Each structure stands twice: as C-alpha cells, then as structure tokens.
Amino acid sequence: MTERLGSGWGSRIDRSHRISFTFEGRRIEAHPGDTIASALAAKGEWILSRSFKYHRPRGILTMAGQDANTLVQIGDEPNVRADIRAVSDGMAVMPVNLHGTLLRDRGRVIDHLGRFLPVGFYYRTFFSPGKGAWLKFWEPIIRNAAGLGTVSLAPAPQRYVKETRHCDVMVVGAGPAGLSAALAAARAGAQVMLIEREPELGGALTYARFAEDHAEAEGILADLRAQIDAEPGIEVLCDAVCNGRFDDNWMPVVRGDRFIRVRAAELVLATGAHEQPVVFRNNDLPGVMVSSAVQRLMRHYGVRPGERAVVYAGHRDGYLAAFDLQDAGVEVAAIIDPETEDRDGFDLDLARRGLTVLRGASIMEARGTRRGLHLKAVDIRLSSGRLRTEACDLLVVAGGYTPGYQLALQAGARLSSDASGTTFAITGLPAHVHIAGAADGLSNLIRVLRSGEIAGQRAAAGLGLTGLPAETIAPEKGWRRAPQVSYHPKGCDFVDFDEDLQAKDIKNAVADGYSELELVKRYSTVGMGPSQGRHSALATARIVAGQTGRTLADVGITTSRPPFGPEKLGLLADTTPQRYRYTALQGEHLAAGAQMQPVGTWWRPFLYRRDESFRDGVTREIRMVREAAGILDVSTLGKLELRGPSAAAFLDRFYTMAHAKQPVGRVRYCLSLTELGSVMDDGVAFRMADDHFYVTSTTGAVDRVFAEMMLQKTIWGMDLDIQNVTSAFAAINLTGPNAREVLERLSSDIDFSREGFAFLHGHVGTLAGLPVRIMRIGFTGELSYELHLPQSRAVALWRALLEAGEELGLRPYGLEASRILRLEKGHIIIGQDTDALTTPDELGMGWALSKKKPFYIGKPALEMRHDLGDKRRFCGFTLPDDLARDVGESALVLRDGHPVGQVTSFGHSPSLGRWIGLAYAAPEDAVPGATLRIRSFTGREVEALVVPLPFYDPNNTRQEL
C-alpha cells in the first residue's frame, strides 16, 4: 500500500486487518474503516466517475459527500457516495454513467462539443420536425444520457426499521460546538440526543488543524470525548444524519437502515460549515481538492494525497492544510495567497518550515495529464503579472465556507451575508431552536466551544432547567477574504460539479433574462443535482450578484428543502406492509370457506362458495335469505355513541330527520348532507335513553362522519359526548322469513314476538347469554334484525345463531348477495349510487327530510336547489337478458345523443329473474313506463324500461312480517 502515510495518520482505519472489494471489476484491498474513495486513493486510483454531461474524469473533491462526482453503484443500490460509504468485505462497486470504462469513456466526446451546448440548449431545439419529434427522437437520447445510477428491478429485499423518539434536547453535529452544547444541556439536567453523521465524535477536531501547533486541538478533543462518555444524560448517535427540521422540532434521523423520528423540545444546530470549491479553469481535475478533503484523507484514512502539492490559501485554513501536508511528508511546492500581506500571522511558521508563499497571486488554470486523467501542473499568475507553471499532482484549495444552514432555514430562519459573501449570519430562528459554532459563522476554536456551551444553556433554559445565559458571542469579522472567482475564456471553470455547469453557464443564464436566482437555478439546473447546491450555491450567488450589479443579500439563496442528504424511499415508507382490519368473525368466515375481499381497509366475506359457479353461489345465498334466513357480518359498520343532554338536539342539526321527538326504544333512519345539500352518509339512530343514541354510519364514511360530528359539536358548543365505538362492537345482520324463529330458539330476556318487537324498534338485553343491542332494521327487505354486541362476544353469538338456525335453513351469506338483495329493494349505496352532487330530491328521498326543523346541515342549500329544480333523477330499470350484455355500472344514459346520467348499480335478480339496475336519467325519462337509452360498453344503444322502485316486494310487506 504505497500511498498510505505512517502510523501517526489514519485514525479511522484498522491497519491490522485487510479486506477487499471490487471496483469496476478490479480487486482493491482496503482496511476496515476505509471509505470506497479512501481505499481507492490509497491504491493510487483517483478517478471515481465520469461527469454528468461532459463525461470528464472526476475524483475526490470534498470527502464529505457534498458532490455527485463520487456516486457509484453498489449492486442493487444506485447513487452511493463513495467518499463517505465505508467499505465492506466483498462489496462490488461499479462506476456509473459510462460508455466504456472509467479510463476510456466514449461519452467523453461530448466534452469537445461543449461549445455547441449552451446553457439551456434543450429549450432551443429538439422539437422538430413535427410535433412528435421530441417524444420519438430527441427525448430518448436525452433520457439515456441523463440519469446516473440504475434501478434494479429485482433488488434484494431489505428490512428498514422506523423508530419514534422523544428527547429534551437534540444536538445536531458533534463537532466542538455540538459537544459543548450537549454537555452544557445535560449538566443542567436535560436528556440529550447528540446526532453525528460521521462515525466518531469530534467533527473538525478529528481532521482539521486549528493552529500551527496541532497538540492543543488534540487535547481538547480527547477531553471533550471523555466528558461526553462520563455524562449519563447524553445519548450519542454516530453515523446518524439529521435530515430535516419540520414544524415543532420534528426531525427525521437516518442511521443506516433505521429511520428515527424524534420530537425534541429544544434543538441545537451545530451543523458546522461546508468548505466551498474555488472556480478556475480545470478545477475539476482529479487531484484538485478542498483543504478539508485533503486533511480528512490524511488524518482519517492515512492516505497520501499526492507527492507534490500546491496550496491555494484563499482562506486561513489553506496554510494549516499546508502544514499538515508538510508534516505528512508531502512536498509543498508553493502556497498561493491572493492577499498581498500576511493576514494570518503565519510568517514565522512559514519561514521556520521553509515554505514558499506567493502573495497576491492567483490560479490561472490547472493542467491535466493526457486525457485529463489527473492534475499535472498549475498555472499561477504572480503578483507581478507573470505566469508561473508549477508541476504538482495535488492542488489544495481553501476557498472558504458556507455555514451548514439547511436545517436552520427549514426552520424558517434567514441567511444573510456581507457583500463579499465571506461572512454569514443566520437570523430569525424560531423559539426552541438554537445555533452554535461554525454554523453560526464562528471559526475560532475557543469561541466555537463557548458558543456551543451557551446554546446548550439556552436549550436548558427553554426547558425551564436554568435561567437564560446573558452572554452572547459576537460575530467574527474581518479575518476572511473573498476567494477568487476566475472565469476563464476557455471555460471548464466549474461551478456545479454535479450538473457540469461552468461559470459562463451561470453568466449566460443571467444574460438570457433569468436574473433571479431561482430562475437561474431552474434554467441552468445549478444546484438541482444530488448535492442540492451544497457546493455550488455560494459561487452561483456571487456570479449572479456580479452580473446583475446587486448585492449578495438581494440575490439571496434558493429555498432550502428537505432532506439534507439523500433519503431512501424504503426508509420513509410505512414498515407495516399492509394495514388490514379484520372483524372479530374473521376466523369464522375462513373456517366456513368464505372468499374474502378487501373493502376499504377491512376484509369482508364476499361469498361462502361451495362446489358451484360464482353466480350460482350468489343466487343460492339470495334464495336462502328470501326463503329461509341468513346472517351477514356487518361489524364494519361505523358505530357511534352520543350521550348527553344535547344528544337529540345535536342529531337534529346533523341529520335530516327529526330525532328530538324520537321515542326511546325506537330506531330511525339517518341521512346526513354536506353544506351543498348533497348526500354525505346514511345510517340509523337507536335512541337507547333520553340522552343516549347509538348511531351507525356506512363502513367507509365513519371516520369522516365522526370528525365532522366533533367539529360541529365544537362549533355549535353543544353538551354531549361522542365516541367512535366502531371497533368495540361487532354486528350481525339476521334476515329472512325465519329470522324471528331463530331468535326465539335462543334464550333471551327480549320479547321477539311481532307485537313485542316491531319494525324500527330497538331493544337492549341478552341473547344466548350475551349482552346485545338489537334493532329491527335491514337492507334486504326481509324480516331483519341487526344484532350489535361487544366484539369479544361476537364469535359466541355467531355460532349460537348458526346452531339455532340450522334446521331453519340459516347460513351465513356474503357481500355480493347482500348487494343484489339491496338492489332488488332499490336501496342506495352511498358513494356508488351517489356522487358529490346527489340530492335527496334526485334520489326520491324527500321523505327523509324533516319539513319542520328550522335547520340541519345542508338545508339552506337544499332548499335553493329544490327551487332550481332537478337536473337528473334517480330511477330503476330492467333489461331482458339479450340486451343486458355489455351493459354495466357506469354505462351512459343518453338523451338526444348527450349523456344525462349513468347506470350506478346493475345486476341479475334471481328473485325477479331479470336484469335490474339503478340509474340517473333526465327527470322526464325517470318515470315508470318510460324508456332509457343506455349505451353499452361496446357502443350499442339499448332501450331499458323504467320501473317503480323497489323492484322486489313493492309494498314492503315482508320486512314488517
């Protein structure tokens, strides 16, 4: 391993072990702790990818996951950042977006066509000849050229875990500021979660150099780590990324395949700063890196970043990186400082170390080896104006930082900067969010530590644990300088490495009229790549400001959107694959051989099929109900308890019928409307006591009805309590001419005689020793009882009914039979036979509207609509067998060739021996004896006879037996 430094370097690698992986099929040796990029660099492999557009060779830039040029594919997983993903043994890593190999990519030809591809070139052309040209010809080319990784269509299954947590204080970032914040908050008594995206605590203390003398920082780190270890109130999560800040301090933390959602009372943002690349020609050559990347390579992974380095010190940290390089044995050929004097006080150190500084100099361009595979020299413009070419295989650039502002801005804060864009401030943070350290614009280690401590104390004060600290840290000023932005006439001065955008692209975007930063972004796509502007935002804003003559503050930055880093869909998705709901009788249905079907979130028995065709089975069940008796599990009905002195008055306002005078023990139909007077839901209300109603709703609507009831109760300020008891109660519909006899065969304290239990009455009592609420209502038109009881007792009642009814021909029946049974009776299903505009008038349900009540929801609108007249009307029709073919639900009803309505329910009635249906039609057609023109699905128009409803037992004698 020739490129590794000595044992003093490489804190994260375990040199005692070796593992290996493959990259582009080549076997690469690594140490545990290496990232893919560090292991490759250690073997002298500096090219990780080919760039998005021009297919230029690209390598390590930040070593911090801040650019897309490190993206690789690992097996099924696309777009993995090689500079931060740890190597595991046997891993197969492949570069992406290539035509050939990394070293020989045929896509490179695009680089020579760059001048023909101005910013936004795709808006200017590719739409001819003809209107299909883009879709058929040009877009496939663009689509195939775009995109990075590849989706595996059959990836290995992966288990993701979701956790939900609470804490007093979350500290994001465990650099010096975060560590001191966590300590301060914990010492005040707070439970602290400390979130660090790197595998170890310390942040910049683990790789950066804060002074010529490195020992002091090392001592501080060791000391802070020891204090954290000793503090029981701090939970440390390393390798964990806080990926967003949502309202009320709701934070997603990504830790491998674990997604931890944390509600924090107080949040401390110690998110550090992101070092920015410098813009000059060929600034993307492998071998050009930001200073922190070089320091990370050396200190974390013990990788020798080059043999001979040139350092651009557009920032004080450039000097410190140069000291590191020298200490590691890398020859530092020159330090380029754009300033003309020693602003940082390093002259003595430089002299002692024998380092050459070129003051007042700047980078003209970097030069690459043949085919641009690596840096070979840098052209420097000296203060004298002369050019000097310095051979080097490493160019270290220190161009300054932007604060880690993303989470702060998501919390609603603003980022402002001075005119040069070198000093930033984050203002306007909401309550319970605090900021510290480099994220707050600080760099001096002592001040960073102190600012963390203050932020921790503020968080503790927010919890009421301590008083508010009086001290604030004044912003640092005057020590930073503006890094160079040098536009080269020949280009290749990259601003956005993800999107392959050069300085001229940004300038030209402004020239084309896209002068607002958001428009520059959208037009040029700057900042839209995987790193979301983390390395390009500042340079872009500077160019736009320069081009428009505005200040950086006026230009602003683009909105900071979550997530901070990439977030796998698998992490976000619900980990419970399906949310099934089963009634208490699920086991009984399965044992009886029921064919189950999902209805909303519930599973319901569709048909208890025997050795028969589907239609025969449904017919058998319908005949059974019509001729003997059947039971249907209706536990999925919505069930609501309304109790309180205002319960009756509330129902009067909520539903269309009169409930105030509904006698105790009676059951009444309930119809609710929307504010538009349209049908919302229906059910029944059983008055169990003066101040107690038991109300049902349709299966799918209960959540909406309950929410609406709670809202209206609050708005109206009425004195009652409403509970949704849907899951607490099971319900069984017992129906058929033998229904009464079945009940009478069971022990009960309820009188089931015709006189003792009349239609639309309800009783509470016991049946077969089980507590029940029974209502004499039904959907089938037969003698029916709806039996409600605690769901834990449902199986016992179900079995008792089957046993008592066996000789009477009673069996369970399914949903499909139920649908036909109700259709024969002309009963509507809300949502199927109604839409958002259906009125009771259209349905012929005027009988359900109380004429006496001054108000119910929807009444004012309904009265207006009533006066405007119906535009359509609901009716029943029949069709003979030969015409019914290809007619079905949703077939159009026409009048003069125009659609006036549609079939809403349709089926074959075994009881009547005909096809019957419900439909909307023009009012004049919707009268018995008229004919409807229905267009079948094959386009044939058929005539259907309108008949009175209900189809079956028109005088409703059977249900009142």
Add this chain to the structure above:
Amino acid sequence: MPLELLKYGLRREHRSFRDIPPTPDLRRSYDVVIIGGGGHGLAAAYYLSNYHGIHNVAVLDKGYLAGGNTARNTTTVRSNYLTPPSIAFYKEGVQLFEEMSQELGFNIMFSQRGQLTLAHSDGAMRSFRLRTEMGKHMGTRIEVVDAKTVREICPHVNLDEGGAHEVLGGLWHEDGGTARHDAVAWGYAKRAAEKGVEIHQRTEVTGMTVRGARVTEVHTNRGTIIAGQVLQAAGGLNGRIGEMAGIPLPIRCFPLQAMVTQPLKPFLDILLSSSNLHTYLVQSSRGEVVIGGGTDPYQLASTRSSLPQKEALATGALQLIPCLHNVKIMRQWAGITDITPDFSPIMGATPLDNYWLDAGWGTWGFKATAVAGKRMAETIAKGCVPEILRPFTLERFERFELLNEMGATAAGH
C-alpha cells in the same frame, strides 16, 4: 446535431437569447393588467399580444417569474376528466400542448407517454368506466384495461394479487403526458415580451380601487397603475386577490406536496398513478422520479414541507413499484393550491365589468395553462365569455350547476 446548436457553437461570444427582459419601470396605465406572472397569466398575455393585437399589457408577479404553482406542479397534462364541459376544455388544452413547442419556437418538451391510473377497488373501476365512457363520447383517447394489460403497459407495477391493494385494472389515457413546466412559462413570456408585453417581477399587488362596477386602479409595492381590464390569475393567492377586488371566491387553500429522487437511468416510461393510494410517479427526462399525491388533509396557506406527507408518498410509491426501495429522495417541496368545492376552476366574468377570473386551479392548473390563457385572452379581447368557458362561471355556485371533478383529480382527493 441540430443546426441551431451548430450556429451557436461557431459564434465567438454568447449572444443572449433574451427570453425574459429585465423588469421595466411601471407605466401609469395599461390596457390589460394581469395579476399573476405564472403560466396562466403569461399564456393570456401571449395570446392577447400575438393573436388579438393587444400589446399594452402588464403582467405583475410578487416574486420571481412563474415561481408559484407553475414552478411547483408535477407537470401532468391530460384530459381524462368526468364531466363533458371539463373533458372538452382539457382536450383542447392537450391539443395546444401538442403544438406548443412549434407555436413558441421554444422546446417545452411535451412528452406524451400516456397515463395509467390504477384501480384497487370496485369503486375505482366503476369511476374509471364512467370516465372512459364520457371520454370516448367526447373523443379522447381513453380506455379501461384489465390487470394483465396493466402489466404489459408497465411491467414494474406490483399487482398485489390477493393483497389489500390488488390491482383490479386501470385507466389508460394515451393522451396524457408531461411538459417542462418552467419552459412553458418562459416560452410564453419570451413571445409575449417580444410583442411589447411588460413583465414585472417582484411587483406585488397590495390593493385595488373599485369605482362602480369597475376596477380603476391596481396598487402595487412599486406604485399605482390604471387598468383598462384586469385578469386575475394568482394561483394560491387567488382568494386574497379576489378579496381586494371585493369578490369573495369559494376557494380554500391546501398545501400540495411532491418530491423527487436522484437521477436514474430511464426505467419508467409512462405516468403511473393510483387514486386509492393517493400517489403518482413519473420519470423526468433528467432521470429523476417525481412523486406526488393528494393535498394535505387540512387547510393551510404555507409552502412548508411535512414529514408525514413524504412518508405517505413513499409508502404509496413502494406499494406501486416495490423495487424502488433503494432509490433516494433528493428534494421535497410544496405549493399552495386554491381548491373549489367541485374541484373545477372558475373562469370568466365577475360582478365587475372589467375584471376577469382565471382562478380555482387547485391541483389541476398546469395542464390548462395554454387553453386557459388562450380562452381568457379571447374573453378579454372580445369582452364576451366563449362557449367552452361558460360552464366554469363563478355563478355556477349560486346555481348549483357544479362540475364535479372530485374523483378525477390525479390522486383522487
């Protein structure tokens, strides 16, 4: 290589395309003031200036050009609606998109790949059949397909046989597609500006003076202007702008969120959606998968993003295409939608003689950019609402002549 690029590359200097002129000073008066510099307002300005000879037009936007819902929508263009007036209107909208790149000389990248909406319930199948019958009646390309055909159209779809979200079939709408949303606005802006339309960015309307049955002045943060005719096309702010003109609108604001993955090589050729799962997916020409869904469940006038909505979208997306679990989300965002009670827009006249509405676009406005602009321009130029827009009148709410499209919005609210 196309000739345009060759010519460009052989020039020495970048010659600006001058798409959007810098914001000029406000003049004292304009024949037409358009409130809202989104796609709709710019399209109206384009048709006014290019087809009706009305050049003295100012388009006002409080922020950057087309930065509201034009910039935030998920770019679907389709006409598979439910009511005949809507289908007729959106069908014309799709046709205009088909010709738009040529019309504007600006590639808006209309990519008519077809939209497949999945049904996981009988109710959805029933609603798809009705939309199909209506669509065929109106002459659009639409059909109900079975689960087997769903698999043929989109092999990655999880049919979930026997599961709670079993795919029972789908609604295949060949006319459906996507376009580059920003480009639509820029193309209209460019060609409108060439004909003298003034585009005023960072110009916020702060109030209006109404005398009698006319808006006489429009007040902005940059000064007051006299307006001959006013068109309101203010997206998520339509409710507030309507109030300034003294016209209360039946609009409620709900956030609508979407998200996008990192770029991937092409694998999804169609627009895929599911009304039951409130999720849709489309892969852009950049390779990113755009994932959207229904609005947030409660009213809010904010463009903040939320975690629960992102989780719900991810859940829906993986239910539809489970192999995407390794794919990474890059960005999420939100817009403010102006939802009407019947999920149809409000276009046409108002109680004021010179004030015209192009509002209530909720989650369905982008696909109507061209047709709304064209027809609203016609309305203003002729002073009379054309037949195709009449069903969308504000008065329909008083007459209860609603155009119920609740079930036909993309994610089925």
